[in-house]
Amino acid sequence: MWLGRNSTGVSGLASVVDGTPGVAQVETATVGSWSTAAGDLIITVTSDGVTADPVNVTLDGTESANMIVNKIAETVTVTGYNITASNGKVILTKQVPAENDTTLNFAINGSTNHTGVPDAPISANTTTGVAQTAEVVTLAISSGATNAGNVIVTVNDTPTTVAVAAGDTQEQVAAKIGDLLTVAGYNVTVSNRDVVFTSTTTGNLPDLRVTLD
Known part of the structure; x- marks a missing residue:
């Protein structure tokens, strides 16, 4: 956090919320035993209330069990996922x-075609997914301008001069700063x-340094 003050009376406080890489x-799904008869396993993948066409895996x-899961991994595809055995x-x-x-399910049906492989109708969510987030830096203007003049907003050692007028409110000062700032790798909004700087990539980035003087 950084605090800046100058003869215009404008002050601001910047804070950082780090981005996160997320979790995949x-x-x-578990195959419980060997196959005992030739036939097709039926694999059905569901998600968000949508059931894809079943896929047959020939045995x-x-x-x-290890050979069966290898055959499944070689045969079945699920959009957005890697499948291994x-x-x-x-x-x-x-x-x-x-x-x-939470609606994703990978169901194995071995009984319909009498393969000897036990049904496994419900798969396990073994690792909970967590969405990636972007770094967000917020420069909050804590006081408006009591005098006309310039404030300097510095982002990672690059200064930008912003002219303010006496009587400019906090919102007006923020709008003037937002109109002038362009930061590579960040979207700047007000x-x-x-004044909000949102990284265009996710993950824990080096903190964007923002000061107001």
Whole structure:
């Protein structure tokens, strides 16, 4: 946080909310045993109330659980997810961290075609997804202008001179600053008395340094 004051009477306080990289959601379905007869497993993926067309995975009746999950991973695709196989489990990993999809389900049906593979109708949400966030720096104008003059807003060592008039309100000062500032990698917007810098990329970035003098 930084506080700036000058002969215009304008002052401002900047604060930073760091961005976060997010967490990729992981969904896991488990194959419980070997196949005992040739036939098709039926795989059904649902999400947000939408059921995709079932996918058949052909078995010859001699596969171990590890072989079955490998066949599933090679056959099934789910948009936005990588599918891998390990230790009798089919693992869906979100390609880009996002808010957790609580409706996602990866169902395995082995009984309809008598494969001997037990049904696994409900998959497990083994890692909860968390959306990525952008860094947000807010310069709050805490007092308006009592005198005409210039204020200097410095962003990462680059100063910008902003002329203010006597009687400018906090909101008017913020608007004048927002009109003049362009910061690479950030969108600059104004909300009432706040000048808001929002990073165009997500994750924990080096803090944008903003001072007002």
